Amino acid sequence: MKLFPSGHATHPQWRTAADLVLAQLRGQMAQPDYASAPSLGLLYVTDLFAEDGGRILDYLNESLPSVSNWSGTVGIGISAHNAEYFDEPAIAVMLCDLPADQYRVFSGLAPLPPVDAMGAPTEYQHAALVHADPSTHDLPDLVADLAARTTTGYLFGGLSSGRGATYQFAIGGQAARSAEDVERSSGVLSGGLSGVAFGESIRLVSRVTQGCHPISRERAITESEDNLLITLDGEPALDVLLSELGVSLDHPQEAIDAVRATLVGLASAGADGLRRTGDLGADVRVRHIIGLDPNRRAVAIADHPEAGMRMTFVRRDPQAARADLTRICAEIREELEPEEQSLEVATAMAAGEAEARMHPARRMAGAIYVSCSGRGGAHFGAPGAELQIVRHALGDVPLVGFFAGGEIARHHLYGYTGVLTVFASD
Known part of the structure; x- marks a missing residue:
């Protein structure tokens, strides 16, 4: 050729x-x-x-x-x-x-x-x-x-x-x-x-x-609804996010700035997700965080995650x-x-x-x-x-x-x- x-x-x-x-x-x-x-x-x-x-x-x-x-x-x-x-x-x-x-x-x-x-x-x-x-x-x-x-x-x-x-x-x-x-x-x-x-x-x-590079370990999505991440490894998704970012809703501007700089990497069960080398696998799809739900302690993302999928918080x-x-x-x-x-x-x-x-x-x-x-x-x-x-x-x-x-x-x-x-x- x-x-x-x-x-x-x-x-x-x-x-x-x-x-x-x-x-x-x-x-x-x-x-x-x-x-x-x-x-x-x-x-x-x-x-x-x-x-x-x-x-x-x-x-x-x-x-x-x-x-x-x-x-x-x-x-x-x-x-x-x-x-x-x-x-x-x-x-x-x-x-x-x-x-x-x-x-x-x-x-x-x-x-x-x-x-x-x-x-x-x-x-x-x-x-x-x-x-x-x-x-x-x-x-x-x-x-x-x-x-x-x-x-x-x-x-x-x-x-x-x-x-x-x-x-x-x-x-x-x-x-x-x-x-x-x-x-x-x-x-x-x-x-x-x-x-x-x-x-x-x-x-x-x-x-x-x-x-992007990961800023958290990989977790299983244990509960979701529409575009909401509700629980991760059985814990409220919002609590997990705030803990990983080291921020609190008691200081809303600091929390908002940190969340805006953060994205979610999704991988289906059995797919190439977060690798042992610490980088993202080819099957990871990065999506925006588009909102927080303090009442349900949930995180809204620009996708429709399903229970059984895996996710990692990432940044560009x-x-x-x-x-x-x-x-x-x-x-x-x-x-x-x-x-x-x-x-x-x-x-x-x-x-x-x-x-x-x-x-x-x-x-x-x-x-x-x-x-x-x-x-x-x-x-x-x-x-x-x-x-x-x-x-x-x-x-x-x-x-x-x-x-x-x-x-x-x-x-x-x-x-x-x-x-x-x-x-x-x-």
């Missing part, structure tokens, strides 16, 4: 930004290490270009004849290589060179079919990249249903984000089911889910990185976020390293510095990184710092992505996380 061409640019005029991106793509497509005729395009634009999204998609589609399928969305920020764009109009594109029968663009107009009673999916339903509208009703259920339509149950992606209306992009050879659907679909969609489903022959290596922490991002990059590299390396592969694997040129021997054709809109440079200490960590660890792998209003991995919706997925060759 050759490297995926990619490009990114910012400019007040969308046409100029698109031309700058096209120049980068065409220059790479002419190089022997890069794919020359990729058929799938991933497009991410910042929310300042949201209203121009349809024109940008049409222009790129007309300018790249080999690319017949497109997927993507709008983000309050987007990323590419070691750069991130916030508060400026920008475009990022990556062109994926994949077998035509091993992927399919899907949307509400052309949803993935369910796995049949015998468990036999189509050839492209192994895993899926997902973009979702955050205002969609019953979104967690829709994500879980979509995961059930893949053989692995693995989704990766995130929720569109922006300061106004957000959209998704979906164009494919099977992206409409009828002539009426073709007429209605311009490739720019709102509401629901869309994305790309991939076949088993397309190797994907994906990891979730957490942006830039140092923990940097360390965990470095960890998942190392795990991806280790998974892709062959047991026996040729000199060429070993040399390429060792070149992880930011200035290192990406080499096909490193077995990574491209990557997608979906990070929480609350992360980025503001959380990591400097503009582009989050992406620089990825580049330092993986090398100059072609990468695009966006900053989401919520992240998707497996069948879960996350917050304050990053989801890094690499397209690898065997």
Whole structure:
């Protein structure tokens, strides 16, 4: 598998930004290490270009004849290589060179079919990249249903984000089911889910990185109701929270300040929760504390916890976020390293510095990184710092992505996380 061409640019005029991106793509497509005729395009634009999204998609589609399928969305920020764009109009594109029968663009107009009673999916339903509208009703259920339509149950992606209306992009050879659907679909969609489903022959290596660290031990949820944590290990949840934070309702302002800085990490029974190493497992979903109920001694959170689940009080922490991002990059590299390396592969694997040129021997054709809109440079200490960590660890792998209003991995919706997925060759 050759490297995926990619490009990114910012400019007040969308046409100029698109031309700058096209120049980068065409220059790479002419190089022997890069794919020359990729058929799938991933497009991410910042929310300042949201209203121009349809024109940008049409222009790129007309300018790249080999690319017949497109997927993507709008983000309050987007990323590419070691750069991130916030508060400026920008475009990022990556062109994926994949077998035509091993992927399919899907949307509400052309949803993935369910796995049949015998468990036999189509050839492209192994895993899926997902973009979702955050205002969609019953979104967690829709994500879980979509995961059930893949053989692995693995989704990766995130929720569109922006300061106004957000959209998704979906164009494919099977992206409409009828002539009426073709007429209605311009490739720019709102509401629901869309994305790309991939076949088993397309190797994907994906990891979730957490942006918080635990400030309490893990406890069992022993009683809950709707969005209330009522008892933890049999003790009133509010009493446990105040004890862990070392505050009292007798000093309300101090208590409120401490609670506002605290979140809850939830994990289902048997899932990867608080690890022995003291860090959060990949299955932990971080949720806000949205209220306290002194009468019932309960804590309200932005989720619906169930008895039997486990929880940990957590806080956001830039140092923990940097360390965990470095960890998942190392795990991806280790998974892709062959047991026996040729000199060429070993040399390429060792070149992880930011200035290192990406080499096909490193077995990574491209990557997608979906990070929480609350992360980025503001959380990591400097503009582009989050992406620089990825580049330092993986090398100059072609990468695009966006900053989401919520992240998707497996069948879960996350917050304050990053989801890094690499397209690898065997």
